């Protein structure tokens with residue numbers, strides 16, 4: 049009797065192994081095994097919750113489907129005359145349609161509702177971030193294969209002599225909303241901060257935006273998430289979260305330094321743009 053069930057059980061086992069293997073390969077970061085990278089942001093938990101609850105939903109569905117197939121293998125293993133219909137009865141059509149609707153409403157409906165709500169209230173709400181008195185504004189210029197960052201300095205205007213310009217090194221104060229405006233000079237790049245759940249395309253000829261709020265001190269990786277040429281893999285930077293006093297001291301020192309080193313003929317270093325206030329995302 050087992051002989052008849054063997055092909056179906058083998059297929060089921062292979063499906064299970066394949067799924068578990070895929071889960072292992074889905075690891076986005078070696079830092080925490082197969083889990084998400086450590087979340088150092090104030091709002092990242094919203095995104096993580098949505099991913100986790102979706103994972104639980106599809107996990108439950110997976111177990112139900114496997115159980116269903118297992119029962120079918122064990123109960124219908126013996127040779128018997130097949131019973132079938134053409135699936136044209138009302139009940140035959142309503143049952144799969146109803147099940148598909150339940151899955152769609154629960155899984156996709158939950159994803160749609162919460163992602164739309166979070167996008168509008170938090171992640172795309174730049175007006176709220178910019179209105180904070182301690183908001184930090186940073187322009188980022190992506191190019192093959194590095195990140196230039198620009199801070200306005202004490203005059204509050206970009207592309208002036210007191211601007212602080214860094215290479216692959218962005219420093220921010222903990223707890224403050226930090227708004228990035230992103231531009232590229234050559235090809236498509238993508239500004240990626242996995243520990244802050246931020247990823248935004250950087251498009252030549254356009255200014256895109258992203259914002260975050262750090263909840264802890266530390267050093268975190270900046271990566272490029274678009275394959276942007278031969279040395280794409282080298283396009284890494286460091287985001288350092290400092291206590292607000294340390295950040296203010298660093299910015300003041302660096303701005304003082306920058307004003308002394310500024311040269312009018314060094315046009316390649318003058319890539320900043322006036323801060324864009326508007327609806328662009």
Ligand SMILES: [Cu+2]
Pocket residue numbers: 193236237238272273274275276280283
């Ligand atoms: Cu890149």
